[in-house]
Amino acid sequence: MKPNRVIFFIFNNVHLLDLAGAVTVFYESGCCGKNYDLHYVSPYEHPVASSGLGFTNVEPLSSVTVNRNDIVIVAGMEIQKWNRADDQLWMPWLRSAAATGATICSICTAAFALAATGLLNGKNCTTHWSWTKALQQQYPQIKVIENKLFVQSDRIFTSAGIATGIDLALYLVEEQHGAAFTHTVAKDMVVYLRRDGMDSQDSVYLQNRQHIDHHIHQVQDFIIKNLHQKITIGELAELVFISPRNLTRLFKIATGITIGQYIQSVRQEKAKHLLKTGHKIAWVACQCGYNSTSQMRKLVRARSVNN
Template sequence: MGSNRVIFFIFNSVHLLDLAGAVTVFYESGCCGKNYNIHYVSPYDNPGTSSGLGFTNVSPLNSVKVTMDDIVIVAGMEIEKWNRADDHLWIPWLQSAAAIGATISSICTAAFALAAAGILNGHNCTTHWAWTTALQQKYPLLKVIENKLFVQSGRIFTSAGIATGIDLALYLVEEQHGAAFACLVAKDMVVYIRRDGMEAQNSIYLQSRQHINHHIHQIQDYITKHLQHKITIGELAELAFVSERNLTRLFKSVTGITIGQYIQSLRQEKARHLLKTKQKVAWVAKECGYNSTAQLRKLVKEAKN
């Protein structure tokens, strides 16, 4: 792919986070030194979100001619409000974009739009876990893969939705600019890793954030952003304005694991991912906060057992 253009296709009743998460990745990429030319298109003059927010700076579909180097991302929408009477307004445009060889991506329920346009026929794909069965039943020519963050089939990508749109966008950035740069963008967004599409729709990062304690979320964000450095309980306790003892007790009570286990698990998961990208072991060790490559290899090996 040689283009730096990303075209976001917006349906009416689009889910805001499905759109905003992926947009932010390409925006932050520009902040980190690799610019993307971001366009917003829609078959509607003033599309609105499922949460009631409206858009004005959106171009009509026929004003943007898609090339094979473009990335087209269709954000998920509220299926119950998706007006299929308007198929003729957008299906030819999307089919043309796919036919010309552009990278076509869907986030969450937008997989239904790709399926309706026939773009997913014969392809592996995914969508949000709550909709995988419905997608497979409605479109039997697809092969719906369950419990995956995102699925690639040629130049067609489908993601599970919500935050997984971020993972997919980071993957597309990594394709163009490499794992080290994608890591930089992820850190800017306080996302500790670009999760791999082959992983399940959960991870140690998400599993340990299923709580509502704001202070512990702040601590987890800090750990995520400083994973490459030595992190002490003392500095974390200062951040939360509590004693080390109280922080240790509180962290385990809301996450189920100790601070040390949490840091080590994040480092192992991130290291396993980065090693799969064929980066140099020394760089991976430094990026994940290991003192040496030997320590990295030992801990990753232990995590497999």
């Protein structure tokens, strides 16, 4: 059986991580036993990344005919340098690709390209949080959803950008190969926990980390990696050589919540994810540091209601 084909569409001034994150997911899937046939296309002979890196081995659009089993991923680009005078070089190709029934995806600002083609008319979509208002204003015929990692409308996916391209790619792998295999891919990439499109862009693993306090980041990382055991403030304080009282104060200043609230939030989110992947309830409770399955059920249910 031929491997599925993933076609990465590259604009000039493409953002490297928007491209590389999704590429790595499908590459690692092959390393884990499920191969994808990766292609790179561009309307430009020698596209250049926003960081100045040039690309070779990029196929012209005219040489690649998309079929309904393909996945086309348009990586985000620097909007300020997006050359709209070149629209006719790529718009017909992308519209034709969508017409075949292929899966069409945008990462970050590439949602502007999908909107420009009309593919998002009447559909829900998203983009990076700093561009959602501009996207909605420029294309009033679409519905921009804020604070989502990615949004699906039929076979068109739009993601919030940068690292969320990884989340979207993992979701697409899971659609084809299941949650257990995708968990293996994520683990191989050292992605702690895959998020799905219904999670907000500021998932608990991103929430409360907008600060620059290295000690508090260390504490948060330790908590995430040791949820299966009892975690005390004294233990955390020793980790960063700060008194328990001072750590409690600094954590609240940096994150806006208490250490206890943070631990509970992370445990609830991890438990929700593990339950979705089909693990036994008792094992999930143990992995997340709950004393009993009933305690876990109650707290996870409470988080779902509050969200």
